[in-house]
Amino acid sequence: MxxxxxxxxxxxxxxxxxxxxxxxxxxxxxxxxxxxxxxxxxxxxxxxxxxxxxxxxxxxxxxxxxxxxxxxxxxxxEDDTAWDIYDKFVDGYFNMRKQVKEQPELPADPHSIIQALLEASNDDHETLVQVNDRVTDLEENAPLSTGEYNYISKRINQRVSQYAKDLGGDLTSKQRGQLFKDINNGVKTIAGIDTRTQLRNRHYKDVIEFINDWEPSTVTKTVIRQMSLNLEQPA
Incomplete structure (x- = not known):
């Protein structure tokens, strides 16, 4: 090592x-x-x-x-990990000494027993790592809680309202619809999903950061501007 x-x-x-x-x-x-x-x-x-x-x-x-x-x-x-591993060696040493009497093929000298225990410890460590990875995977892929999902929806509404306010606050429902479409498409792109209901725990932080920093795309801004111009033209 x-x-x-x-x-x-x-x-x-x-x-x-x-x-x-x-x-x-x-x-x-x-x-x-x-x-x-x-x-x-x-x-x-x-x-x-x-x-x-x-x-x-x-x-x-x-x-x-x-x-x-x-x-x-x-x-x-003298750290806790050293004591935990050493305790395992001590317990394993006496257990294996008992087994040696019944199974002569097992090592009898302390060094060989320690070595066998280390090899077993390595196997346990690999198993533990696999379990930890599996737990992490399950946690990261768990669906968002209702509170987290609602908070994302709330932040989206707040960002759209703030942008509309910055433009004067007199946007039509169609123009606001373009803003919601833009930010929602951004969320789905960031998370790599098709619908917001597919959001998982691993997406939460990145999605919130995106929403906080969101600005409409140039295309969306142009569409909203064109809608405003159409409203200003006389019938």
Missing amino acids: LVRDIAKIHGTDTRTINQNIERNRNRFKDGTDIIDLKTNNIVITLSDNGFTQNQINRSKHIYLLSERGYSKLLKIL
């Missing part, structure tokens, strides 16, 4: 993780627990692993920890 990825898991930055490693550097065995990817004897293309050349140049060390090294780092870190 790269320090960069460990920092994300623990909700911190790479500098903090690197400092913890540096303060306890003698506890990590080179080549077994940890590898510095910036040392001359390591043949690896860092740019292929998401590092920019600027990041490579600025970094004094780019550490890669083995599962064994990460398990040692957990003993050093």
Whole structure:
């Protein structure tokens, strides 16, 4: 695991993780627990692993920890995530020791058990990520609440009324209809939908921002102006 990825898991930055490693550097065995990817004897293309050349140049060390090294780092870190993972290791260690007596093919030494637990933890993490993604997808694609839908309608009416007021406030119902048509078409275009009833949670913020910034298109302004001219012509 790269320090960069460990920092994300623990909700911190790479500098903090690197400092913890540096303060306890003698506890990590080179080549077994940890590898510095910036040392001359390591043949690896860092740019292929998401590092920019600027990041490579600025970094004094780019550490890669083995599962064994990460398990040692957990003993050093004091954040809640480290304790949660460590508790899982401890519980899993004793559970697996019990199973070893019944199933000889399971690892018996602590390091192998920890490694097996880390692999299982990775599987759990991937499952959790998939579940979180699914929950997020369901939330984002949920229909708008009645209050949110009504608020969008209210803001549309307010924006059309404000624009009509700016023009003098004496627009006909047909001219106002052109304004409503323009803003509603804009909402549907922004959200990529055919009708406003298809609006979803993920659209709400963008739609509100659009309505707040809305101005009629040049075509709509021209049509309204032509309608005004037609009204002024004598019968």
